[in-house]
Structures are given as structure tokens and as C-alpha cells.
Ligand code: SF4
């Protein structure tokens with residue numbers, strides 16, 4: 001089936017507007033040590049897009065002036081950006097909570113052997129992809145050997161206190177479905193993960209976040225090749241829950257790309273839909289006044305049904 005199946009016909013997602021800005025989500029570049037088939041970033045080892053030091057300083061300047069509570073770091077593998085540790089240490093010194101969206105295998109990449117200690121020392125919250133607790137499913141989605149590498153990373157983090165009750169070091173795992181289905185209920189899946197990982201591997205974690213696969217980029221192309229794109233979009237549309245509109249993450253965050261330009265979320269960033277509306281000129285974080293954001297419109301399109309279907313989906317898991 002051709003990629004031409006990916007046609008956005010309806011764009012009838014309800015209008016939503018911004019609330020108070022609490023979170024900056026920064027994409028530090030598209031370089032990754034993995035090439036997962038569901039990746040909405042099309043990240044991989046050969047990507048060249050990397051946030052430069054000047055843009056890192058622009059983000060820090062914004063954090064200083066805007067009263068931001070949380071800096072959410074993503075990529076690619078954000079830790080592979082050469083300025084990652086400077087950004088984390090500087091943001092923590094400002095009292096900002098830092099989230100690291102970690103693929104776990106990066107913790108054992110050459111040159112990253114002390115990364116887990118660095119994260120613990122700066123009390124960074126780790127949000128780690130583990131789309132199943134079964135080896136064959138993880139390797140099918142993320143590549144051969146990724147499950148074993150992920151366990152190694154989780155053991156490293158547990159040994160430093162991550163996920164251990166009372167440590168204050170949060171280790172949250174992220175589940176996403178293998179294919180074009182909605183995630184199962186988050187709470188019951190969390191219990192299944194806890195039981196299986198504890199019993200078979202002695203691994204503990206804080207919370208499980210279930211997220212829906214977004215019908216964009218590599219995942220959308222995979223669906224189109226299989227002739228499943230339109231049926232997946234229909235699944236998302238039919239499961240739309242208006243109550244989730246109140247809590248979608250774009251109400252309270254801005255997404256910054258590797259060059260410092262702004263979007264309503266990481267998904268819109270990947271679709272090149274600028275902050276506020278498609279077709280608008282791009283705005284840069286160094287020009288953003290956060291006080292002008294509340295009650296401004298968010299750029300929505302078909303893919304937004306991925307955030308509001310069923311129990312809802314965000315970078316922090318289910319919304320319901
Ligand atoms: S999903 Fe995450 S770990 Fe996988 S290729 Fe994309 S950025 Fe890398």
C-alpha cells in the first residue's frame with residue numbers, strides 16, 4: 001500500500017486553547033542509538049540534527065525568566081546531545097524539575113557509563129520506554145537485543161535508588177501498543193508490569209504510563225504500507241472522549257525543536273505545524289513571552305485524536 005494512504009481529510013478536531021505554561025519540552029536532536037519502527041521522530045544513528053550550545057543557552061534564559069516548573073528532555077536520545085549534562089545541571093540549579101525520556105539502552109553506550117550516576121546525582125526523573133515486559137515483543141518493536149539492554153539499564157537505575165520506595169528518584173516506564181490498537185487500561189497494566197518485572201528480573205519502578213501510537217511519521221508509514229492507516233484513524237476517532245480535551249498536554253507545555261523553534265507539542269513539531277496554527281511563521285524560544293500564551297489557540301489536526309481516544313494519552317500517560 002502506498003504512503004499516499006496517509007491523507008488528512010477531515011481535520012475536525014475540536015478547538016482547544018492554552019492554559020498556564022508550566023513545562024518546556026525540548027527536543028535535543030534526532031540522533032538515537034535505536035531505530036524503533038513506531039518512532040514518531042524517525043530518529044536513528046545517522047540523523048544529523050543536534051541542538052547547539054547557543055540554543056541550550058536560549059532555553060536556560062527562558063527557564064530563568066518564565067517561572068517554568070518542568071523541563072522535559074526528549075529526542076532522539078537526548079543524552080547523546082553533547083550539551084545534555086550542562087543543560088540538566090543548569091536547570092536543576094534553577095530549581096526546575098527535569099525529566100529525561102530515556103531509552104535505557106543509551107545507559108550502556110560507549111562514553112555513557114556514568115550517565116545513570118549523573119541522573120541520580122541531579123535527581124532527574126527518568127521516563128523510560130519499555131513497550132512490553134516480554135522480550136520478543138520489545139525486540140520486535142525496538143530491535144534485537146533491546147530488551148536485554150533495557151534490563152541492564154533498569155538494574156543500573158534500581159541500584160542507584162531509582163524506583164525504590166522512599167528514594168525520591170522516580171523511574172516511570174512507558175508502554176505503547178505493538179500495533180494499531182489503543183493501549184489497555186493503565187492501572188491494571190501497571191500491576192501486571194510490576195508483578196512480572198519483580199518476579200522474573202527483580203526490577204522495580206514508580207509508575208507505568210500507557211501512551212497511544214501517534215499516526216505520524218515512521219508509524220504512519222508502516223500502517224500505510226500494511227493498508228491499516230485509515231482504519232487506525234477511524235479507531236482513534238470513534239474512541240474520542242471530549243473530557244480528555246481538558247487535560248491534553250499542549251494546554252500547559254511548549255515544545256522546542258533542536259533549532260529553538262516552538263510548537264504546541266512534539267507531535268506537531270514532527271509535522272512542522274508551528275505554535276498556534278499551521279501556516280504561521282515559526283517563533284523562536286528567545287522571542288517568547290509566556291504571559292502572552294494563556295487562552296491562545298492550539299494548532300490541532302487529525303492526529304490529535306491520538307491524544308483523546310479512550311483513556312487519553314500524553315507524555316505523562318493516560319489522561320482519564
Ligand atoms: S522511539 Fe525513542 S528510542 Fe526508539 S528510535 Fe525513536 S527516539 Fe530512539
Ligand code: SF4
Nearest residue numbers: 248250265267304307
Ligand atoms: S497532538 Fe499535540 S496539539 Fe494535538 S491534542 Fe495532542 S498534544 Fe495537543
